[in-house]
Amino acid sequence: MNYIQLFEQIKAKRSFLCTGLDSDIKKIPEHLKASELPVFEFNKAIIDTTAEYSIAYKPNLAFYESLGIEGWKSLELTVNYIRNNYPEIFIIADAKRGDIGNTSNLYARAFFENMNFDAVTVAPYMGEDSVSPFLSYDGKWVILLALTSNKGADDFQYFAEGNTRLFEKVLTKSQEWADENKMMYVVGATRAEMLEDIRKIVPNHFLLVPGVGAQGGSLQEVAKYGMNSKCGLLVNSSRGIIFADKTENFAKVAGEKAKEMQLEMEELLKSYKVI
């Protein structure tokens, strides 16, 4: 999927919601646990009620990897289910991978060939050759960690050489590897005020913004500081949507929560004159 198709979808759905499929088996409704692949059953139901409002889905790999082979099956089936039923939707492997070039190649093969993801989140610490193998696929994206939403972001991401903080160095340096048609950045909603500085370095790029909702970030603030003329934002919500209800009504309630976010996003897209 390219930048233009992504923006077309945002305009059509009047949303910039990324629904995070952090489908922790310990938190899914009890009645699903008897099925053969409970996580896949859960995801299917969630996807059917939220796809109308979602631009992207983002399964975090940890929730699948922690289930071993069963989790891997559930992940593959989930990606195929989205592809086959909602082909317009952008699918992100939230994997935070990154290794020496020879090895990153194989991660790229895993996510872009074996599974049909559109994008992978990648950790920048190991530099260019750890990132570039993911950039060699047409129509596929790297989403590089820049400024994350967690407390630990303070430990190293603000480390500064002169006036340049590490996350700013990551934003600048990585633009030598790919432009806004292949690369996005992770910027946590809990650091919304930082988006103003970040937009000076990457005015046109899409930003993947986690941390709204359970982690305390504000959608209004994210739009205020981060939105550009092509929206340029994918705001993720996971727990606030998928675990809003834990009864047999869970999927219906998830759809309602996704719709609430879509409506709020539509207002913001209008007020910043993106649509």
Place this chain on the structure above:
Amino acid sequence: MNYIQLFEQIKAKRSFLCTGLDSDIKKIPEHLKASELPVFEFNKAIIDTTAEYSIAYKPNLAFYESLGIEGWKSLELTVNYIRNNYPEIFIIADAKRGDIGNTSNLYARAFFENMNFDAVTVAPYMGEDSVSPFLSYDGKWVILLALTSNKGADDFQYFAEGNTRLFEKVLTKSQEWADENKMMYVVGATRAEMLEDIRKIVPNHFLLVPGVGAQGGSLQEVAKYGMNSKCGLLVNSSRGIIFADKTENFAKVAGEKAKEMQLEMEELLKSYKVI
């Protein structure tokens, strides 16, 4: 496994070799490819001829993840095979994971509960809460990326605040989270001269050193700058051992290559008076 047990194994085997199980299915001998799980068959044979000389095994997850469910099965069987047949050996998941605390918890579950690894490599970029979930398991270790062996290490790891480079900040800061009984660091052999500076910050820690052999690092240099009184080194070799021969003799030749390294390591352990 604790620090003392690791050192006891080093003294008993007169080696500090970590054999990297980067078992790329595209590189394993042809005659194995007809079996149901060729990567597992390959690993088993390699392990049987190299265990005598190896302190640790380190499967890099990318080589397994890129095979999907089959790869996951091969990995689980490999870990169990080592555990059951060579219980003294330290097993490292070279996964370079790291995510917000809530999510790193699940990666820790995957590697330390579902599979019985002794250690996981972790990327430091997201800071303390991305690392600490891996530290909550008794007898399990984090191996944190500090200065990696690849070219891209230059992009961010030497970024400096005053006189402190990022990899040094990682070494210093992370000592607030765990001591040398729970934490090791990755330092590439291609940066052997940097080991002198690194030992000033972490004199007692074990260092996992990739990059000897195919990547060009020198074992002599690594020992010169990095060895401490308890050895403090696990030097990894992957391709130089496991793909030294691609005929039906592959396992025998791998054993010979591992023995060559062990003999060289024994000399170094003696000359630095560790044994």
